[in-house]
Amino acid sequence: MEVSARNSLKGTVKHIVEGAVNTEVVLEIAPGVEVVAIITKSSAEKLGLKEGKQAYAVVKATDVMVAVD
Amino acid sequence: MEVSARNSLKGTVKHIVEGAVNTEVVLEIAPGVEVVAIITKSSAEKLGLKEGKQAYAVVKATDVMVAVD
Amino acid sequence: MEVSARNSLKGTVKHIVEGAVNTEVVLEIAPGVEVVAIITKSSAEKLGLKEGKQAYAVVKATDVMVAVD
Amino acid sequence: MEVSARNSLKGTVKHIVEGAVNTEVVLEIAPGVEVVAIITKSSAEKLGLKEGKQAYAVVKATDVMVAVD
Amino acid sequence: MEVSARNSLKGTVKHIVEGAVNTEVVLEIAPGVEVVAIITKSSAEKLGLKEGKQAYAVVKATDVMVAVD
Amino acid sequence: MEVSARNSLKGTVKHIVEGAVNTEVVLEIAPGVEVVAIITKSSAEKLGLKEGKQAYAVVKATDVMVAVD
Numbered sequence: 001m002e003v004s005a006r007n008s009l010k011g012t013v014k015h016i017v018e019g020a021v022n023t024e025v026v027l028e029i030a031p032g033v034e035v036v037a038i039i040t041k042s043s044a045e046k047l048g049l050k051e052g053k054q055a056y057a058v059v060k061a062t063d064v065m066v067a068v069d
Numbered sequence: 070m071e072v073s074a075r076n077s078l079k080g081t082v083k084h085i086v087e088g089a090v091n092t093e094v095v096l097e098i099a100p101g102v103e104v105v106a107i108i109t110k111s112s113a114e115k116l117g118l119k120e121g122k123q124a125y126a127v128v129k130a131t132d133v134m135v136a137v138d
Numbered sequence: 139m140e141v142s143a144r145n146s147l148k149g150t151v152k153h154i155v156e157g158a159v160n161t162e163v164v165l166e167i168a169p170g171v172e173v174v175a176i177i178t179k180s181s182a183e184k185l186g187l188k189e190g191k192q193a194y195a196v197v198k199a200t201d202v203m204v205a206v207d
Numbered sequence: 208m209e210v211s212a213r214n215s216l217k218g219t220v221k222h223i224v225e226g227a228v229n230t231e232v233v234l235e236i237a238p239g240v241e242v243v244a245i246i247t248k249s250s251a252e253k254l255g256l257k258e259g260k261q262a263y264a265v266v267k268a269t270d271v272m273v274a275v276d
Numbered sequence: 277m278e279v280s281a282r283n284s285l286k287g288t289v290k291h292i293v294e295g296a297v298n299t300e301v302v303l304e305i306a307p308g309v310e311v312v313a314i315i316t317k318s319s320a321e322k323l324g325l326k327e328g329k330q331a332y333a334v335v336k337a338t339d340v341m342v343a344v345d
Numbered sequence: 346m347e348v349s350a351r352n353s354l355k356g357t358v359k360h361i362v363e364g365a366v367n368t369e370v371v372l373e374i375a376p377g378v379e380v381v382a383i384i385t386k387s388s389a390e391k392l393g394l395k396e397g398k399q400a401y402a403v404v405k406a407t408d409v410m411v412a413v414d
């Protein structure tokens with residue numbers, strides 16, 4: 001399935017923290033560059049996420065803000 | 070100002086496409102790894118965004134989805 | 139690619155309204171039940187959307203609100 | 208109250224899973240077509256949601272992505 | 277219609293900027309406290325928004341970030 | 346850090362409800378005008394949020410809906 005979200009960043013699952021309803025997934029998308037996702041526990045199970053597995057961080061362009069120092 | 074969004078990815082403005090209301094900003098956050106943001110034109114002007122400028126892609130963890138092949 | 143978003147509603151493209159930056163896509167997901175998506179023009183082109191084409195409305199569960207009369 | 212969100216899909220509450228902070232609500236918006244919403248527990252209580260009750264799945268058009276096979 | 281979004285801030289329409297697809301609406305929710313909304317042009321027309329009209333800024337709690345200096 | 350989000354409403358932390366994964370933060374942004382934010386517990390700790398502390402409710406304009414009676 002190809003999704004309209006403009007950002008699809010290839011990475012590796014580095015860390016998973018399972019909560020009651022939500023699960024926190026840390027993806028390494030480049031050496032030392034991590035992205036944190038919070039998805040539902042059932043979605044994490046459906047995708048079979050495990051540390052070391054290849055996965056994508058998918059983000060709509062309108063959900064990305066820009067900041068400057 | 071420090072924001073609660075979990076993801077604050079440091080990068081460089083690589084490309085800016087200005088629209089009537091929105092502006093598309095492409096940030097390079099690692100060699101060959103780009104993030105596309107769509108923000109309002111007035112925000113882009115307020116932040117003084119220019120190609121080559123250092124900026125951050127800021128994304129809430131709940132706005133990041135995970136996908137697998 | 140399988141995405142963590144909980145809602146993936148199969149439908150047919152019924153109507154497309156192309157704007158300068160954004161494109162409005164109307165999907166029929168059941169007889170008389172339509173969902174409106176606004177995605178970037180480039181995403182709509184990338185996906186090759188045309189009226190009559192099969193497509194999915196993908197929505198994160200946390201982006202769905204509930205209302206009552 | 209009438210809200211600016213473009214999608215207001217009429218349905219019936221089919222299933223409710225209450226969590227500590229969040230509640231998962233499954234709405235049937237057409238025969239066999241379900242939408243999952245995750246809202247705060249207090250909102251679910253405020254709306255008096257119960258299985259069988261009529262409710263709407265409300266989604267902003269910019270929160271709907273489109274996908275193709 | 278009562279919506280599950282936790283924030284429903286009563287205010288007055290102070291300013292409207294109509295774009296090709298989107299419309300920017302500035303609401304004054306307390307003396308000197310303004311909230312900017314960007315909604316689709318058709319939604320703004322559907323709601324009959326005009327300067328001076330009473331309206332609510334509706335925001336899901338999960339869409340509100342917190343920042344500190 | 347200056348963020349592209351259009352709404353940055355100055356207020357005071359009035360109430361904090363800590364959950365397992367998420368924390369609910371109530372900010373008073375004007376006399377009697379409150380905004381509820383749900384952020385991750387770790388973000389709330391990182392920002393050192395306490396009742397009485399000055400903080401901002403930060404919301405993207407595209408995440409603000411408008412409603413009328």
